[in-house]
Amino acid sequence: MHFLLLFSRQGKLRLQKWFTPVPEREKKKIVRDMTTMVLGRKPRSCNFLHWKDLKIVYKKYASLYFCCGLDAEENELLALEVLHRYVELLDKYFGNVCELDIIFNFEKAYFILDEFLLGGEVQETSKQVLSRSIEASDMLQEVCFGRSCLLSVLSIIFSVVL
Amino acid sequence: MPAPIRLRELIRTIRTARTQAEEREMIQKECAAIRSSFREEDNTYRCRNVAKLLYMHMLGYPAHFGQLECLKLIASQKFTDKRIGYLGAMLLLDERQDVHLLMTNCIKNDLNHSTQYVQGLALCTLGCMGSSEMCRDLAGEVEKLLKTSNSYLRKKAALCAVHVIRKVPELMEMFLPATKNLLSEKNHGVLHTSVVLLTEMCERSPDMLLHFRKLVPQLVRILKNLIMSGYSPEHDVSGISDPFLQVRILRLLRILGRSDDDSSEAMNDILAQVATNTETSKNVGNAILYETVLTIMDIKSESGLRVLAINILGRFLLNNDKNIRYVALTSLLKTVQTDHNAVQRHRSTIVDCLKDLDVSIKRRAMELSFALVNGNNIRGMMKELLYFLDSCDPEFKADCASGVFLAAEKYAPSKRWHIDTIMRVLTTAGSYVRDDSVPNLIQLITNSVEMHAYTVQRLYKALLDDISQQPLVQVSSWCIGEYGDLLVSGQCEEEEPIQVTEDEVLDVLEGLLVSNLSTPVTRGYSLTAIMKLSTRFSSVNRIKKVVSIYGSSIDVELQQRAVEYNALFKKYDHMRPALLERMPIMEKTASNGPTEIVQTNGETEPSVPDTKHPPLVTQPANQANDLLDLLGGNDVVPVIQTTLPTKPASAGGELLDLLGDLSLSGGPAPAPSVPVSQPPFLLDGLSSQPLFNDISAAIPPMTAYSKNGLKIEFTFERANPNPNIAVITIHATNTTEDDMTEFVFQAAVPKTFQLQLLSPSSNIVPALNHGSVTQVIRVLNPQKQQLRMRVKLTYTHKGSPVQDLAEVNNFPPQSWQ
Numbered sequence: 001m002h003f004l005l006l007f008s009r010q011g012k013l014r015l016q017k018w019f020t021p022v023p024e025r026e027k028k029k030i031v032r033d034m035t036t037m038v039l040g041r042k043p044r045s046c047n048f049l050h051w052k053d054l055k056i057v058y059k060k061y062a063s064l065y066f067c068c069g070l071d072a073e074e075n076e077l078l079a080l081e082v083l084h085r086y087v088e089l090l091d092k093y094f095g096n097v098c099e100l101d102i103i104f105n106f107e108k109a110y111f112i113l114d115e116f117l118l119g120g121e122v123q124e125t126s127k128q129v130l131s132r133s134i135e136a137s138d139m140l141q142e143v144c145f146g147r148s149c150l151l152s153v154l155s156i157i158f159s160v161v162l
Numbered sequence: 163m164p165a166p167i168r169l170r171e172l173i174r175t176i177r178t179a180r181t182q183a184e185e186r187e188m189i190q191k192e193c194a195a196i197r198s199s200f201r202e203e204d205n206t207y208r209c210r211n212v213a214k215l216l217y218m219h220m221l222g223y224p225a226h227f228g229q230l231e232c233l234k235l236i237a238s239q240k241f242t243d244k245r246i247g248y249l250g251a252m253l254l255l256d257e258r259q260d261v262h263l264l265m266t267n268c269i270k271n272d273l274n275h276s277t278q279y280v281q282g283l284a285l286c287t288l289g290c291m292g293s294s295e296m297c298r299d300l301a302g303e304v305e306k307l308l309k310t311s312n313s314y315l316r317k318k319a320a321l322c323a324v325h326v327i328r329k330v331p332e333l334m335e336m337f338l339p340a341t342k343n344l345l346s347e348k349n350h351g352v353l354h355t356s357v358v359l360l361t362e363m364c365e366r367s368p369d370m371l372l373h374f375r376k377l378v379p380q381l382v383r384i385l386k387n388l389i390m391s392g393y394s395p396e397h398d399v400s401g402i403s404d405p406f407l408q409v410r411i412l413r414l415l416r417i418l419g420r421s422d423d424d425s426s427e428a429m430n431d432i433l434a435q436v437a438t439n440t441e442t443s444k445n446v447g448n449a450i451l452y453e454t455v456l457t458i459m460d461i462k463s464e465s466g467l468r469v470l471a472i473n474i475l476g477r478f479l480l481n482n483d484k485n486i487r488y489v490a491l492t493s494l495l496k497t498v499q500t501d502h503n504a505v506q507r508h509r510s511t512i513v514d515c516l517k518d519l520d521v522s523i524k525r526r527a528m529e530l531s532f533a534l535v536n537g538n539n540i541r542g543m544m545k546e547l548l549y550f551l552d553s554c555d556p557e558f559k560a561d562c563a564s565g566v567f568l569a570a571e572k573y574a575p576s577k578r579w580h581i582d583t584i585m586r587v588l589t590t591a592g593s594y595v596r597d598d599s600v601p602n603l604i605q606l607i608t609n610s611v612e613m614h615a616y617t618v619q620r621l622y623k624a625l626l627d628d629i630s631q632q633p634l635v636q637v638s639s640w641c642i643g644e645y646g647d648l649l650v651s652g653q654c655e656e657e658e659p660i661q662v663t664e665d666e667v668l669d670v671l672e673g674l675l676v677s678n679l680s681t682p683v684t685r686g687y688s689l690t691a692i693m694k695l696s697t698r699f700s701s702v703n704r705i706k707k708v709v710s711i712y713g714s715s716i717d718v719e720l721q722q723r724a725v726e727y728n729a730l731f732k733k734y735d736h737m738r739p740a741l742l743e744r745m746p747i748m749e750k751t752a753s754n755g756p757t758e759i760v761q762t763n764g765e766t767e768p769s770v771p772d773t774k775h776p777p778l779v780t781q782p783a784n785q786a787n788d789l790l791d792l793l794g795g796n797d798v799v800p801v802i803q804t805t806l807p808t809k810p811a812s813a814g815g816e817l818l819d820l821l822g823d824l825s826l827s828g829g830p831a832p833a834p835s836v837p838v839s840q841p842p843f844l845l846d847g848l849s850s851q852p853l854f855n856d857i858s859a860a861i862p863p864m865t866a867y868s869k870n871g872l873k874i875e876f877t878f879e880r881a882n883p884n885p886n887i888a889v890i891t892i893h894a895t896n897t898t899e900d901d902m903t904e905f906v907f908q909a910a911v912p913k914t915f916q917l918q919l920l921s922p923s924s925n926i927v928p929a930l931n932h933g934s935v936t937q938v939i940r941v942l943n944p945q946k947q948q949l950r951m952r953v954k955l956t957y958t959h960k961g962s963p964v965q966d967l968a969e970v971n972n973f974p975p976q977s978w979q
Contacts, residue, residue, distance in 0.1 A: 013222075016253075018291075022256075042521075046484035073413075077446075077449035081405060081446050103177075104173055122406050123355055129351065129396070133279075
């Protein structure tokens with residue numbers, strides 16, 4: 001996979017993941033091209049497109065378009081499954097995920113994506129294992145935060161006392 | 163300084179902005195606050211600030227000033243900081259940035275961190291966007307982690323290794339030992355990523371491929387377990403167990419089985435099993451079937467399996483799901499070259515797909531339909547394709563028209579059918595036809611001598627209806643110019659001749675000249691056509707008048723032509739009849755006319771030139787060039803057969819420039835602004851006899867080469883209109899007891915000559931003089947120098963390849979004088 005983009009019906013970008021080095025300008029151009037092409041498709045067309053030498057696979061979930069760019073040898077039908085799996089993971093994490101969840105918690109969407117795909121390839125095929133890793137990472141974050149909170153509270157107390 | 167606002171707060175605020183300007187203002191304010199916060203080196207809020215920056219970056223605003231902050235976050239000890247830091251790095255610090263390398267040390271430390279989630283972050287970042295230098299530095303760490311027993315890290319390390327190999331292929335060897343027992347893992351995550359790693363290694367290195375072939379039985383076993391095992395809640399997708407892993411294994415098997423009989427045999431059973439047992443009600447099952455079909459078609463599978471695969475594709479074509487139909491058409495396109503007959507069976511379904519509403523499907527169906535056209539089904543297919551041409555979107559028309567022309571050229575059952583088809587395309591999609599098809603069509607029409615009357619009549623009628631489609635108008639005016647006499651004399655045999663007077667014809671042509679719809683090119687065509695009619699019609703005065711009017715035309719091209727034609731009338735009237743005579747039959751100089759759209763493996767490749775027409779033999783020419791360093795380089799250039807003399811007749815000239823320029827890319831509209839430099843020799847294209855004239859001036863044949871049982875004789879002819887062209891036919895015979903196979907004859911001539919090699923009759927020289935291979939060579943010798951030739955022969959005799967070079971110097975003087 002070369003890239004994965006999420007954008008809304010109005011063409012606003014909600015997530016962008018690039019698996020190959022692309023100059024900033026080029027990225028903007030690709031995003032523009034993808035949004036124009038995908039949003040311009042008729043409602044009941046097939047989910048595959050051609051763009052330059054890449055296969056583009058896209059799927060609409062509620063108000064969000066999930067769009068990825070593949071090499072010629074990759075399996076488009078499987079790519080649809082990959083997109084679907086990502087949506088399922090988001091759904092499990094946020095509970096009935098909607099676009100707002102992704103807007104306000106974009107960094108979490110990235111974290112989940114980074115547990116699922118690495119370098120454009122699937123790293124874990126079990127939903128449960130994946131969810132457990134994310135939970136554990138989140139716990140680690142809490143603990144850290146908790147610890148630093150405790151430290152700052154303690155330091156305030158000490159400074160007051162002293 | 164007050165605490166910076168939280169991320170959610172910022173997002174909420176920005177979303178309330180009603181205009182772009184308002185949003186920009188908010189963002190600029192926040193950026194300023196963030197910048198000052200960064201300057202204060204505030205550790206507590208750095209994470210929050212960078213997160214906000216990343217959000218603003220996603221909206222499209224510049225965020226480069228946060229790059230160093232990301233590095234600081236990565237170096238922090240807090241997990242929260244690291245998480246955001248690495249995310250920032252992946253978004254802002256790709257390898258084109260200067261500070262990218264500064265991450266290396268941090269990543270190295272984190273790869274050895276005590277917490278696996280930190281190691282995971284580092285592996286993820288390295289595997290997504292590590293530069294080559296970084297990969298080189300850290301490959302050792304990745305390799306270490308590849309051998310760990312922690313499956314969480316192992317799977318990430320495997321994909322990280324894939325990235326390292328992609329960036330620095332030389333490091334592939336390094337990971338070889340670690341791959342030893344990757345496949346004996348039970349963990350699906352590790353299995354999946356290991357298969358990806360093995361696939362990458364095998365694709366890049368033939369040695370690795372050989373090495374890993376022995377894994378085929380193991381892979382087959384794993385795949386079998388996946389299919390046969392019962393329901394596994396962890397990996398189940400709609401009743402199928404771990405489809406991601408299944409597809410990757412199938413893909414690896416494809417690579418391992420390609421061009422290897424033993425491996426292919428080992429997989430036959432499992433492929434058949436997957437193909438028959440997989441549930442096809444959902445997309446996921448079809449994804450696996452698709453991969454299976456691709457694998458079956460690529461390896462050396464037995465024919466039963468191949469038929470099974472094509473049938474699966476046939477079933478896909480009938481599926482309601484558009485994606486499946488699309489995928490089927492794409493796959494059939496890949497296999498149509500190798501399994502043509504099997505795909506033919508599904509022709510009617512494919513043709514039905516032309517009527518599909520989906521644009522992507524229509525395009526694939528069109529390409530596939532063209533690939534399936536052959537001599538047997540040409541009439542039926544063409545009917546469908548022409549119907550498609552009528553009703554399709556403009557984006558398809560150009561490709562479809564080109565495809566129709568190409569197919570018609572190859573398989574036309576009769577000349578009349580061919581002309582009718584062309585007419586149909588020109589009248590329905592005339593404005594979409596590619597510019598380079600105009601000269602091709604003209605050549606085609608010229609060469610179908612008996613159809614001239616019919617053609618010009620039909621074109622004339624079409625012109626009366628509609629003068630807006632330029633290619634149609636151009637072809638029509640050219641034909642009327644050439645065959646106008648047939649038109650007015652009412653000689654048509656094929657259909658009811660129409661009654662047309664000379665004046666009516668001239669009216670139409672003059673109408674083209676003045677019409678706003680005509681492009682300058684078209685005007686050029688019609689002026690020249692009018693001029694040609696001066697020798698075919700009796701109303702010369704009218705023509706003289708028209709021509710003189712345009713002598714002062716604003717359009718420079720038109721003016722030049724008119725002035726030259728005027729001069730022809732005034733000073734060179736005695737030459738006029740000869741110059742404007744009927745065009746002779748033209749030789750095709752390139753076999754591929756309009757752009758090919760046949761797809762073979764995957765994407766557009768030029769289709770193999772049809773060997774019915776003498777192709778431009780470029781390959782032997784390149785090798786002939788190798789021979790030539792001693793003779794002084796020679797370009798094998800096609801001999802342009804007919805050009806008219808330089809001065810007035812740019813009509814023929816422009817066409818021949820087009821013929822000379824015929825290339826696969828389709829040149830711009832044929833409108834040379836000045837008559838292009840004609841070849842230095844004067845060919846009289848005036849005679850209407852065919853070029854290959856068998857009246858040879860009795861030049862004796864000669865033996866050019868005789869060695870090791872192979873004898874090559876040259877026989878000579880003159881290309882009649884042009885005494886400078888010698889046409890040599892080589893006859894290769896074999897007196898030994900074994901056939902000489904893969905026989906290739908190549909020739910090279912000195913610089914002052916031009917050489918054209920036509921295709922040989924075959925490449926097997928039968929033993930004991932049971933037959934011979936013949937091949938035609940045309941040599942242009944404008945300077946009448948002594949003909950010399952160097953020949954290179956390659957063939958396979960008694961199983962071993964033979965190659966020989968020889969010089970041929972004993973040409974009879976009559977062949978070059």
